[in-house]
Amino acid sequence: MTSTKAHVPAARPSAVHAPAIAVLIVAGGGVALALAALAAAGLQSGGAFIAAFDGVMGRAVRFTLWQAALSTVLSVVPALLVARALHAHPAFPGRGLLLRLFALPLALPALIAALGLLALLGRNGLLADGLTALTGARWPGIYGLEGILIAHVFFNLPLAARFFLVALEAVPANQWRNARQLGLPPLALFRLVEWPALRAAMPGVALMVFLLCATSFTLVLILGGGPQATTIEVAVYQALRFDFDPARAAALALLQLAAAITLGVLVARVPMPVTPFGATRHTRARPSMGETLMHATALGLAAVLVAAPVLAVLLRGATAPLRTLLADPAVINAALTSLAVALSAALLAVGAAVALLSARTPMIMMLAAAGGGGVLFAASPVVLGAGWFLALRPLVDPFEAAPFIVVFANALLALPFALRLLAPGWRASQLRHDRLAASLGLAGWRRLTIVEGRALARPLVAALMLAGLLSLGDLGVIALFGSDAVQTLPALLHARLGSYRTDDAAGLAFLLTLGCLVLLWLADRFSDGALR
């Protein structure tokens, strides 16, 4: 570009594009490869791609959208109240534990969570007798849409609350001081200070929850009650399983991805708020008694929602032969495998997020924002797995590459979380440090380690932790074909359950849940240490 203004030195930030472009090519290419391989296999085998768009698919699409929309509303609206309560009370006993607990559902395999919820609310759950007495009719359990919704709220309310809390913490301290000296009543405080921050975070959080619910699989199958509760994701799996109809799977997957990209682009157009850098000390007014009561109710209900099923899992597992399990080499191997998968996927996801955030062309920023909104969730593990296995077949033995496929797919699915956690602070740090870094000649890796790496240590650790937990349990990628090379704890749990060994399975669920809590605690300790 030739221009009269030839020299614009400081205006051009020290952006690094190559890694970001590489990430986009690998991530986008990975998804495209999977879809292309499925479509090609489908066309080859004479499967009719177009015929896939039939009534069954229409029903699946409608049910998917309906349950995902309901789940999103039921998760996000209460999450606003919970986040407000958490923010208004920055130092009550048990707050740290509650926040850690809120990260736990992410790591719990859906099967464990479903059994935990049913242990409480099932037909034979702990609360069934009470509910029977209360409703006057035999408690039917939570099978059907209500079960799906309750489970989705269990998974997504705490997640949304954590993201909203971050948004509230990013409100500048002077705004809170202003509100305090003006004596704003609670409603005005909400309208003038809290709501604008929450509203800015809303599209991204809502889209993420929506897509997570839309692509939910195990929960829908176990709690759905029957085939009337068939989502697109379930349809993809079933198209591939008995029918091995890649064309139909590709058509469904493309439909899902197209919908997600449309939503993602719409959300990406909503400007992402650049939050002031560095969380300030708490300056919100002390809430009144009435407000405190309301907050305590919100927090209490949320805590019960998350803790009760987890406790049910722990109680059920506490009577299992834990000592035998801990000495079992298969269990130890599975635990190590899970850790290795989680750690590798987390490093990869956070690395990719950092690369995307370090580039500053509008196109990459928009794609990163769309990714942060969770568009990648639409590329379901089943589709990725099936597509990659088909695509890799002529090149390498896909089953020898299975560990890498698992790690890569998990990293891809964790990337949206990492982006969402890192983006606000990252953008703010860029705005604040660009000129200084440019004048000091700090760029690329050196800038990363000296500036953002230190200033954003806490969100970086949080992102690693979240991505890791997310990857701990996931096996969807190879579920269709299986590979005994990647025997993770959840896979082992499923295998034991499949051999009548329900006690072992309960014990493994206990260990997995406890292990996640310990990891969360360690990560918190470590991120605090990194700040000092």
Added chain:
Amino acid sequence: MSVTPAIAVESVRFAHAGGAGMAFDLAIPAASRIAVIGPSGSGKSTLLHLIAGFERPSSGRIFFSGREMTQAEPADRPVTTLFQDNNLFEHLTIAQNAGLGLAPRLRLTADEKRRIDAMLAAVGLSGMGGRLPGALSGGERQRAALARALLSGKPVLLLDEPFAALGPALRDEMLTLVTDAQQARGLTVLMVTHSPADARAFATHVLFVDHGRGSGLLPVTALDAPEAGSALAAYLGR
């Protein structure tokens, strides 16, 4: 002396988490203009936050015109503060932002609306009441914030470097505006500043804060002839 000070800070002790302890003891006469000066991190802003009620002392008491309000909420104190930034709510118009000084619920009577328009005109923003803060310059935004502070009718005005980011001419204009308002209403004003020139132009007294301790009120002339070898002399570079 039987005159009750507008602000009395009695043996107030305070420490930020992990920070060094601070101790303040001051009496600020009513209708004075105080320039609060001192090195960065010496505790100037903290002193203002203690007076405004954003921080609570670990011990000691704070009085306003003889009434103890150590534990009072910021909104209940006769104090209003202008910060360096984020004084306005971005999604409310200038008139609405100023109106918050009158009624935090923003249910305004016709008379109140007239008062707001008049105040906006007084600070040089006539006709701009319908705009959003984003459409204003930095100086205009601080004028709007000042309008709100003055509308609140609080007798104590704390200025936490609100004009530091403005150019010299604009800054002088704002100082004149504040001085006029102070004189017209008999306000007590504390202003944190790093500029001895601003302090000279504006203040009736100087308060030098160093290592979390206040100097006691000094005459403005102390800026021109600090005691040789004193911390103030070192701060001023004499």
Added chain:
Amino acid sequence: MPGSRFVIATVLSLAASITHAAAQGVLTIYTYESFTAEWGPGPAVEQAFEAQCGGCDLRFVSVADGVALLNRVRIEGEATKADIVLGLDTNLTTEAAATGLFARHDQDVSKVTVPGGWTDRTFLPFDHGWFAVVYDTQAMANPPRSLKELVEGDPDQKIVIQDPRSSTPGLGLLLWVRHVYGNDAADAWRKLSRRVLTVTPGWSEAYGLFTQGEAPMVLSYTTSPAYHMIAEGTERYQAAAFAEGHYQQIEVAAQTVAGKRNPLAAQFLAFMLTPAFQDHIAEKNWMLPAAATSAPLNPVFDRLVKPETSLLFSPDEVAANRARWIEEWLGAFGR
């Protein structure tokens, strides 16, 4: 960094743990996970076969279940490392044969003792069983005595079943109902659907819900009670005998086209029908032997439901109608 080295080492060792050798003296068998689990028949079968083949090496590669097994072979195609695939059932054999990846066997099928006899020249049974409704005696005093009673019984007495689109037992129940009700199957499903608590993706989830007490009945196997009686010493869970007969599941093995060139493959198929293999089926795979064992089974097995009528569609019938019948099932559940 020691951390990252650990990760890389673990990942590499994982990848290395599935090296397949086509070298002489190695037999690779693809099967499902519960077969090779430490409590499954796999370890004992491996030991017994290696003891008699004279220094060969039997290697199991395991995947989740029989359907995943077929998918894996499909995806590997002719490049598959499998000499033998063990764990498909008769509902899958037509589709498996259609891939052209499986070779005929030369075994003496007269050794096969599964009810109804055996003639298939490609697939060879290694065990069999019958689907059954297993019930909790503590929650249900009067279990259904026929499929008809199950279909028409009290909707408040629930059953957990599996989805025929993702699970072998689920497909089994679909075929069972079809076999008994013929063209009235859709009506039967409409009635039965009122008793269905939920439809799970696989057997494990359904059985987990059942043992958690969520429903007094689950679709499983006639042999399920044997596990509870032998391994847990409890008579609590029993199978209900149905007057119309029970739908049969026959699990089979076959050699692949590539495997046929490995002499060990044929040797293993012959071994599979001897007591050295069959002795491990009953109490390790919790199914019934498909050929003679060296000694009578644990007396517990004599107390299990022994269906007088075995119901079974031919593999071709299943392959030809499965999609249509599933569509019909979906419609009946669609409500």
